[in-house]
Amino acid sequence: MLPETFPGVRFDVEGVCNFCRDFNRDRLAGQKAEYRRRFKQLVKEHTGKSEYDAILSYSGGKDSTYTLMKLKQDFHLNVLAFTMDNGFMSGRAYENIRIVTGRLGVDHLLFKPRFDVMRTIFAGCARRNIFPPKTLERASSICTACMSIVRFSVLRTAIEKKIPFLVFGWSPGQAPITASVMKNNVAFLKLMQKNASKPLHELVGDAVNPYFLRPEHLRPGRWLPYNIHPLVFLDYDEKTIFNAIDQIGWKPPQDTDAQSTNCLINSFANDVHKKRYGFHPYVFELAGLVRQGYLKRSTAQARLEQKENAELIDSIRASLGLDG
Numbered sequence: 001m002l003p004e005t006f007p008g009v010r011f012d013v014e015g016v017c018n019f020c021r022d023f024n025r026d027r028l029a030g031q032k033a034e035y036r037r038r039f040k041q042l043v044k045e046h047t048g049k050s051e052y053d054a055i056l057s058y059s060g061g062k063d064s065t066y067t068l069m070k071l072k073q074d075f076h077l078n079v080l081a082f083t084m085d086n087g088f089m090s091g092r093a094y095e096n097i098r099i100v101t102g103r104l105g106v107d108h109l110l111f112k113p114r115f116d117v118m119r120t121i122f123a124g125c126a127r128r129n130i131f132p133p134k135t136l137e138r139a140s141s142i143c144t145a146c147m148s149i150v151r152f153s154v155l156r157t158a159i160e161k162k163i164p165f166l167v168f169g170w171s172p173g174q175a176p177i178t179a180s181v182m183k184n185n186v187a188f189l190k191l192m193q194k195n196a197s198k199p200l201h202e203l204v205g206d207a208v209n210p211y212f213l214r215p216e217h218l219r220p221g222r223w224l225p226y227n228i229h230p231l232v233f234l235d236y237d238e239k240t241i242f243n244a245i246d247q248i249g250w251k252p253p254q255d256t257d258a259q260s261t262n263c264l265i266n267s268f269a270n271d272v273h274k275k276r277y278g279f280h281p282y283v284f285e286l287a288g289l290v291r292q293g294y295l296k297r298s299t300a301q302a303r304l305e306q307k308e309n310a311e312l313i314d315s316i317r318a319s320l321g322l323d324g
Contacts, residue, residue: 001287005278035233046164053077054165060093061262064169085112092253093262099249130199140281142269148196173288180232184224268316
């Protein structure tokens with residue numbers, strides 16, 4: 001799956017890359033069982049002690065929808081769904097969010113940053129790379145900027161409401177098993193926030209400050225939530241996911257690209273990334289899913305080879321003021 005242009009990839013004489021050579025599926029199975037056990041124990045310890053048991057970063061896409069369903073139906077958690085509208089959400093994603101949160105009986109918080117700020121950030125990412133190269137192995141510059149704002153906005157809400165579990169619907173190809181259940185700490189968050197916010201601050205100045213943590217959120221000894229990625233340690237099967245969320249009213253958007261089920265700017269972000277770096281920003285995730293046996297190689301390859309929507313890309317480019 002990984003091309004020769006992917007940073008750090010090496011192929012042996014048989015054409016097998018170092019990522020596949022280093023992968024051990026039996027070890028992963030044992031780790032998944034351990035992290036499932038760990039999360040179940042944490043649920044027993046923390047459920048019912050705050051006004052919400054978990055806050056989910058809810059994009060309205062298939063994986064985060066399935067995660068929300070599992071939290072409610074399997075773990076019986078009282079969940080607050082947190083959605084950030086980056087100005088380019090699919091209309092179908094909005095409708096899916098409304099229907100799913102209603103049917104599951106979930107409180108929903110919608111956060112919409114100023115469009116002029118988001119437009120300046122996205123346009124800046126399209127014009128030049130603002131993040132370290134290592135960051136861009138797993139996502140485009142535009143997606144990295146967007147997810148940085150999402151991650152710290154939802155974390156800020158979790159801290160202020162003392163919600164014990166901060167949950168993301170990332171696939172097993174996006175997050176490593178060792179990060180699937182992790183207690184946040186102040187030193188780690190300070191470093192992460194500095195790396196994420198500094199490049200954005202250079203683009204929009206103090207306008208980005210409300211989307212990140214304040215000093216009082218990072219004082220020594222501050223209570224902090226756990227980060228949880230349930231799909232990394234639970235069973236993951238796309239057919240099962242689509243069938244399950246169909247039962248609660250979720251429908252696939254017809255206006256997004258092959259990699260996204262919620263975001264319109266994704267196709268443009270992919271196009272910029274491929275032209276700039278010579279590899280698809282989703283190849284690391286899809287290769288991970290193939291390696292772990294969750295996706296057929298032919299299916300993943302077909303997604304990578306699908307052409308981006310030229311009309312949508314032109315529309316996004318115009319929205320960002322990049323026509324000239």
